[in-house]
Amino acid sequence: MLGILWLIPALPLAGFALLILLGSRFNQRSSSLVGVGSVAISASLALAVAISFIGSPPPNFHYRQTLWQWMQLSNFRPEFALYLDALSVTMIVVITVVGFLILLYSSEYMAGEDGYNLFFAYMDLFVGFMLTLVLADNLLFLYLGWEGVGICSYLLSGFWYKEAANGRAAVKAFVVTRFGDTAMAMGLFLLFMNLGSLQIQELMQRAVQQWPVGSVVAVAAAALLLGGALGKSAQLPLQVWLPDAMAGPTPVSALIHAATMVTAGVYLIARTNVLFTLAPVVQSAVAVIGVLTLLAAGFSALTQSDIKRVLAYSTISQIGYMFLALGVGAWSAGIFHFVTHAFFKSLLFLSAGVAIVACHHEQNIFKMGGLRHQMPVVFWTFIIGAASLAAAPLVTSGFYSKDAILWSVWSSERGGNLLWAGGLLGALLTGIYSFRVVILAFMGEAKAPVTYRPSNLVYIPLIILSIFSVVAGFVEMPRTLGDLQLFSRFLETALPPAHPGHYGVTTEAVVQLIAAVTCLMGIYAAYLVFLRRADLAERLVETPITAALHHWWFVGWGFDWIYDKLFVQPFLWLAKVDKDDVIDLLYQGIALLNRTAHESLSGTQTGRIRGYAAGIAIGSVITLAIVVLL
């Protein structure tokens, strides 16, 4: 059964090939059939593989499938090989299932767009590369998928390329992540140079054997890989690209910039957890970066007016939670949050997409309003997503995953009160900003008539994702509530278990109660400020200090401004200065020479046939003279 593993990434790639080669001849119906169908089959295969993996686990809980040897350079022999363990099973199921639902939604959402077949081609390519990334057995193959999803992100962020701003946003996303990718590539070089292999499992074994904990090489390698993860997962200080990448179509934001690609960094760190354990400094940095990111993005999300930017900042913030979990060694809690986040965040994006279209492509939440009665289904799905994002206690999946993270941070010896307090403040912010959107966009008075009536193709994914957003949490319950640990037991076959300190159940209950109350306080605060006393929000930003703070958060803590002054402007200045240097003179001279020669020769092209004949005669006379005389 596991032998069909290779089909899972191959099918979307085949769908891409078909669409890119013959897509211009397809009508929209067959384009979407190929695009969605290939991922649908891939999803059902992934489910079959997962069931077979759980039902009858392969020896040592992993399964390796070598497709063929990629290249051979002396002792460097990377292979196209797939590696299946509990971690990659989780990833492929989430990617294909969420991907399928989002593609199903897109088949209606994108109807009538120019380049409909291209959209599905790129989406299929993305799913294929993402599956490659998570199934890769060696880091080079993983890097192929890593760069592949990067290019798909670029192509799809700039899908509406006729507007220059969208193209610029796509370029920004590509260039900023490139910083991280360069660091990651150097990390791969370093690992290969020191350990002589890129095959992940072999690499981890050798790293443990050869490097003591905290050795310089291990720290450098882990830090370089972390650089790659920071870029891809939009964490501080490389988070600036994600809010702008919202220029793409909403299904793209849901699939690439919320559910899957941006969590590739989380996957990378979890996959190479041994390295990070060997470099405790870097692992602590992961936790600190996670906390700082989740707070910074949370404050920014609080001030945005564009619904998609709110969701983008909340994505950054939630990935911050995952990093926090990884940083304190709660590997399975981080992956658990990835799973629930993939469901509820794509649900939020897809619901927001319907709302945006219904409001005539209005993304400003202050201009939406009153959608509750006009689109009840979307209102409820959005509420479920927002509640899950805010971790509303007991009934949402977000509660269980975030609770697992916060408890691990509190109890782990690598965690600490400060990190925990940061996470808690983040939870408060999450409650406020997620229900701020609900209240502003869906409650209140209707500001525009709604004419858009989505069909079942849109509703079915929303409803399925809503169900997942609720029930996905029930596979992992804390000790205080049922003590169910299906997910972490499953992941422990691939990832090291968390080491919680020895705390009693009472302590855990108290900590959880604090977290739950914080979240409810956030929701209540949003209710109070934005619904009950709507004037309060405006009064709050009236004083100069709060207004300045509001603006500072609104522009994302001014990172764009700093990077513009620090990198972009100097680079542009340098490029301008460098435009006329000596080397360029040489090339300009060559160009000038060519131009002169061209002009003088083209002057002889007169169209006078007698002139040509004379030319031939003179030429042959000269040639003959040379032959005879020399």
Added chain:
Amino acid sequence: MASVPMEHGLLIAGILFGLGLVGVLVRRNIIFMLMSIEIMLNAAGLAFVVAGAGWQQPDGQIMFIFILTMAAAEVSVGLALILQFYHHFRTLDADAARRMRG
């Protein structure tokens, strides 16, 4: 048979060729240009025949037959072109077809 020295024959061929070339270059009437080209072809043929006779080889005469065949073909194509040319431009002046500006 009192043989003509090869140099004389070749000289005549050369003179004929030169006359044809001058004709092509100075004439503007396209029919005369075609005729001049025929003269040049015949000059080349004459050179072959003279050379063949001089070296007592049949190759020269064979080549002349080839040239004759080719000349016939060339004339038919050339005349067809001239007809079209006249049809199009209503003149026989070769320079009238000048459209390129260099």
